Amino acid sequence: MIKNVSRRSFIKGAAGAAAVGAASSRFFAPTMISAQGSGVELIYWHAFNSGANGEAQTKLIEDFNALGNGVTVVPTGYANYEEVANAILTGLDSGDVPHIATLSDVWWFSFYLRQALVELSPFAENPDDYIASLFGDYTRNGGQWGVPFARSTPIFYYNVEAFDAAGVDPAVVGKWSDFAGASASLVDASDVTYSFGFGNAASYGAWTMHGAVWAFDGRYSDEDFNILINKEGSVAAGEFMRDMVQTKKAGTVDNPTNEFIAGTLAAMIGSTGSLGTITKDGTVEFKTAKLPEEIKFGCPTGGTGLSIIAGATDEQQQAAATFMNFCTNTENASFWSQYTGYMPVRTSAIESEDYQAFLAEHPNNQVAIEQLPLTQPQDSARVFIPNGDANIGKAWEQILVNNTPAQQAFDEVAALLEEDKAPVIEALSAIEG
């Protein structure tokens, strides 16, 4: 085509196309929903396309398809939770959406507000067997809008060799101020670069620091969307972490999990969902611990659940429910947790002989189970206000990377959150009254 047009028209065309491409805010996903014969092809979009999580997800799908129950799962794997949500958002208007998908802690609510989810009460098998706090995360207005699947909590990882080299008692990780006191020596006495690795906004920095904010008696917000991030406790947490970077040899890194695996960090806070990958790929000896406390203990839940997307036929909804119940039944909840490090989402899975034997051999996973009853749902500002996670994460970046005073950084993001919560509250009152 380029050969056959003049330079001027080519350039004009290119300029137009480029500008329109940038200006147009929609891209269309291919149509993928179809039914074959008497069987049902179930379209499933998930966020696990690599590493240990990807392998476990593939196995679950293959096992399900091997059942020969007339339902064939056709999966599409995305790189992360955001990509799954973006793809569904894009497809909502055109109808190019999956029947079932993984929707993370920060995304399911957005689809609930759009009334794009199927109410799952008629479908969920043995609902009382799900871990109550994890199941309750998706309960809203008397309905159930998701079931827990790959649910996680943040957990404290530490490099045993660095602690041994510095002669630091691992018990210091129980309290932030104790850990801060020992931090510099961890770097001085070992090969690590940082005593503690903070993640950036893109690596869910707002989530990994959520527990710390609670530990300093702060909050991002309350459940009624009152923004509290720039109040005393949260600012104290921000200042404490700023001091960790400035004087305690902590640092911000692009990807804390990769850095920890490579042995450049003495400690980090990461998802239990990274346990499988760190165990498999890591070359350093490590242990896990509950999150440090300060004034009190605080640890949020996280990860993703399974939701059925509205618009599917009754047959497709039934098929999706069958797959959903398969992925989260006792046996598979146990398998998934063992393989990936995510929390087992059913009580029966934790109590199963198989899982108990696994815990006896894997004390790092045991810590996550012990911490689970102490977890609480996240503050609404991070999970229910759109982009709240990224905006709070960027405020943390300001503090940790740019050495901005916590009060200033949190004041700025508080103003943004106040503004962005308005459409959420408007939609919520339209749905829930």
Next chain:
Amino acid sequence: MAVNNNPTEWNPQPIGKEFVRPKGSFGGILGKEWVLFLLLVLPNFIFLATFTYWPLIRNFVLSTQKVNPYTKAQSYAGLDNFRWLFNDRVFKQVVSNTAIFIVCCVFFTLGLGLLVALLLNEKLKGRTAVRAMVFAPYLIAGSAVALVWSYIFNPRFGLFAMILGWFDISSPRWLEDPNWALAAVIITYVWKNMGFAAVVFLAGLQGIPKDLYEAAKLDGASAWWRFRSVTLPMLSPISFFLVVTSVLSTFQAFDLIDVMTSGGPVNSTTTLVYYVYEQGWMAQRWERAAAAAVVLFILMLTVTGMQMLWERRQVHYDGN
């Protein structure tokens, strides 16, 4: 001027003379000509109107609305979204990032591309293999390039850190430091796209008539003067093409930024296109995303217009 009235006979018109429509030819009747014109243009026009102009108009309209993404409630907001953008501290940084990114990427991509093309234009051993190697990065998916370069830039176990370590120099914290992150993305962009510029420049170099160089030599022109007075002017159409396409593609660069930095740290690598994505898909403020896209559109149009003006004065076609 004599005109052949026989429609079956080929009757070329002298170049430079006014064209006179042959009477009784296929296009003789105005209506018929229009029908043919419409038949040829309509399919493309419908396609463009549906997928290009209509979304463009909708985007302009959306930029003047206040939208609730959940209830879809929409109301007229005038220029509020633009006011919001221009009062947003991050947006100012984004515009500045975009300008730096475009200028540096285009300058270095074209500069290095020309340098490589000049080298490849010489009769060197293994020239074909080198040409393929230079062009290969252009064909690799942006996300794969970004992933590899993220590791290369790692200040603790990356390739650059290792090389700098040999000279006892500590590596910059490329992707972790707001002062270095944009530079890291620019380096990656230039590495990926330089090969395309080199190949296009090379084609241009090979099209320059040798007698021009011989004439210049006879006039006693040095190598530098031959480059300045023959090569550069003769390459000006190619350079113009590359500048325009590079500027436009750099404006739209997304994959490298998304994979390498996600616009961070502290918004230091957020460009306008990435900002549109963030406001739309992540923050779900479609109206703000639309307003930012309008700003992007106007900027691209302005830059392209300026390039057109530059073309009239500086670009030499056909050796004239």
